[in-house]
């Protein structure tokens with residue numbers, strides 16, 4: 001495939017579109033929707049009997065203002081982890097009569113008369129890998145009470161010919177409205193019980209592919225309220241001239257309809273494996289350590305690219321010179337998610353820390369990778385120094401051919417959180433980081449001859 005104007009590298013760009021739910025099939029069968037409404041009704045009646053239903057039907061007020069129901073888990077180093085495939089369909093005719101809130105067609109309906117009732121937010125890139133790593137968390141869009149939840153169902157659905165129920169959490173808000181979070185990963189739903197309260201942003205589960213689904217995504221659906229314990233009045237939380245359901249936005253900060261973003265900038269040791277047979281987890285081949293004669297696959301992953309957008313690219317050598325000049329590409333195809341990669345060899349003759357940098361939609365994301373010459377590795381070589389295990393729990397070990405005299409740990413804001421100093425003959429052999437909270441840090445190790453190396457570490 002060649003669809004972009006590569007200005008400078010001697011090879012053309014590879015990659016393509018990642019299409020989520022290309023068949024545009026419903027996230028719930030009509031039977032499942034009936035079952036859910038019935039089950040939620042029973043659960044509401046049960047809570048009423050126990051006098052434990054916090055927001056009664058008569059209690060009303062302003063509708064909530066939602067925060068985004070998805071967040072990147074702390075162990076994920078990607079720039080972002082989601083894209084949107086479908087909104088609510090406001091056109092009640094069918095089939096193929098689609099109108100989203102913005103008068104576009106980012107939605108679907110079916111021949112049987114189903115018009116998509118929620119929004120679908122999918123993992124991107126490496127959708128199954130992110131699910132395996134618990135990388136994308138579903139959080140409460142507003143405070144409320146859990147009125148029903150379900151878990152224990154198979155979560156690697158690949159097609160729509162299944163009647164397996166989804167794993168989901170249902171939350172009622174102070175005005176009586178209800179948010180529904182579907183397709184969660186098996187075993188991931190909040191440990192809180194039906195009847196418990198949740199705060200805004202509280203963890204509810206992990207994005208998965210349970211129920212009628214073709215891959216990990218969140219189906220987020222909103223109801224205005226409950227009448228006779230039945231979910232009533234579908235809402236599209238977006239304000240827009242084609243929204244036929246509600247007159248204002250239910251988002252605290254409504255995201256733009258086209259919301260371009262660099263989701264990841266990575267280097268790979270082999271071409272990234274984006275489309276393994278479902279539901280196989282993608283082999284990412286992500287690597288940050290190369291030798292001078294290796295083929296390196298610099299790649300990046302976008303959401304919401306529009307034909308005509310420009311992307312500026314740079315590969316920067318350890319001495320801050322640029323590998324290619326005025327390297328940019330022009331987007332040829334509008335798409336919700338797209339990836340680009342090159343296969344480059346013979347360019348990485350200089351040892352040290354390289355930068356691979358992508359600028360798109362007003363944002364620059366820089367990825368660093370290391371290149372060593374295998375022939376020049378000797379006793380005093382510091383670039384081979386490594387830390388293990390990484391990610392770690394409490395103690396991280398140093399693997400180095402030379403003595404380490406200093407180690408400094410900084411957090412992602414650049415603040416020094418720990419410093420180690422050792423003058424004994426052996427130097428520092430390991431770092432006890434038990435007092436740090438979970439998350440990403442950078443350790444700078446300093447050798448006897450003041451050589452330095454910075455390594456990213458993740459505490460879990």
Ligand SMILES: [Zn+2]
Nearest residue numbers: 027118120219
């Ligand atoms: Zn859906």
